[in-house]
Amino acid sequence: MEKVLKKLKKYRAEIVILTIAFLIAVVSLVIYLNTYQQKNEEIQDFPLRPSGFEEQAGGQGKIFVDVSGAINKPDLYEASNGTRLKEIIKKAGGLSDDADKDFFARNFNLARIISDQEKIYIPSVWEVSNGYFIESQRTLDYSSPTNNQSPITSNQSLININSASLEELDTLPGVGKITAQKIIDNRPFGALEELINKKIVNKTVFENIKNLITI
Numbered sequence: 534m535e536k537v538l539k540k541l542k543k544y545r546a547e548i549v550i551l552t553i554a555f556l557i558a559v560v561s562l563v564i565y566l567n568t569y570q571q572k573n574e575e576i577q578d579f580p581l582r583p584s585g586f587e588e589q590a591g592g593q594g595k596i597f598v599d600v601s602g603a604i605n606k607p608d609l610y611e612a613s614n615g616t617r618l619k620e621i622i623k624k625a626g627g628l629s630d631d632a633d634k635d636f637f638a639r640n641f642n643l644a645r646i647i648s649d650q651e652k653i654y655i656p657s658v659w660e661v662s663n664g665y666f667i668e669s670q671r672t673l674d675y676s677s678p679t680n681n682q683s684p685i686t687s688n689q690s691l692i693n694i695n696s697a698s699l700e701e702l703d704t705l706p707g708v709g710k711i712t713a714q715k716i717i718d719n720r721p722f723g724a725l726e727e728l729i730n731k732k733i734v735n736k737t738v739f740e741n742i743k744n745l746i747t748i
Contacts, residue, residue: 596649599709600625603632603657612647619643621653633661640706640741648735652709664690665704667745691747694728695721705745707738722748 594614598621601607605626612621618641628634632655647653656666667690692701694716702713715733725743728734734742 596647596651598647598649599652600655601652602655603629603660604655605629616647617643618645618647618653621647628655629657631657631659633658633666636661636666645737648737650709650711651738652703652707652712654704654706656706666706692745693748694725694746695748705742707741708734712738724748 596612596614596616598610598612598616600610600621604622605628607625610621610624612624622628622643628637636656641655660666692705694702699710699713699717702708702716703710705713708716712734716728719727719731719733722728725739725746725748729736729739
């Protein structure tokens, strides 16, 4: 027994080191197992789709629309996906007294679903009468709707997307300053359709402005 004790005393330092190493290994193993379990729980709880995806897919995602011009409460409005133009106009307080209501009725579709970052500009009677906003003869000629006539405008009254300033482009319906800057950044254009091909504007906006622009 004494021999054993002497040997233990002789290797006491080694025994202490081994004991400490063993304890460290046990503690490290426990920490690792706990961490591994937590990660597994996080993976199981992590959503397969981003937060809000189901809402957006169901038409409940939020969008923002810039409404200005001859409107009672021009401002940036928050709405849900699937909101129609009529709802936004109502939220903005309706058309103001100086709005060209006839022009609005002929050229704005109240049933249209609006899109995120869209700009809606309501022209006034003064702006329409002074040629800032134009419409095709086909739109005006109700007695002969199939008469395929050219727009009642001249090249001088059209906005040239290759040379117009940001402020001029901003006056186009559905085109805000961000889109106007995109148009400037993507110049020159060889055809009007490049606005769609380069994904600068969507089809709805393009249909609203194609008779107001030139290259």
